[in-house]
Amino acid sequence: MKKTMNVTWLGEQRYLGVSESGHQILIDNSPTKIGVSPMEALLGALATCTAYDVVEIMKKRRTPLASYRIEVEGERADTDPKRYTTITVRHIASGEGVTEDALSKAAHLSHEKYCSVAASISSEIVLETRLG
Numbered sequence: 177m178k179k180t181m182n183v184t185w186l187g188e189q190r191y192l193g194v195s196e197s198g199h200q201i202l203i204d205n206s207p208t209k210i211g212v213s214p215m216e217a218l219l220g221a222l223a224t225c226t227a228y229d230v231v232e233i234m235k236k237r238r239t240p241l242a243s244y245r246i247e248v249e250g251e252r253a254d255t256d257p258k259r260y261t262t263i264t265v266r267h268i269a270s271g272e273g274v275t276e277d278a279l280s281k282a283a284h285l286s287h288e289k290y291c292s293v294a295a296s297i298s299s300e301i302v303l304e305t306r307l308g
Contacts, residue, residue: 215250223248225293226265229286239278242271
């Protein structure tokens with residue numbers, strides 16, 4: 177299954193991404209930022225991908241979450257390409273019957289089996305560059 181995103185330069189270091197479904201994201205690395213940077217967007221993609229899984233896993237286990245948030249922090253290398261060397265994902269949740277053990281199991285299941293963003297980050301990806 178292929179997914180596409182068209183990205184248009186808006187000037188400075190500001191870009192508008194439009195998904196094949198027509199949804200938009202503003203990626204901005206200019207001095208006067210009005211959007212997220214590309215590396216912040218990657219952290220956000222990881223956080224939301226795992227959040228989808230955790231919410232569904234907890235619901236299927238009959239312990240739905242009443243509140244849930246993810247704090248994600250990336251440590252970057254000092255030299256180019258300044259990739260993330262470590263990413264920490266902190267799951268914070270509550271709800272009736274929700275235990276730390278159950279939340280931990282759901283988070284690990286997401287990170288190790290279901291989250292496609294986590295799998296993409298931790299794998300070798302064939303990156304093709306094409307022109308026009």
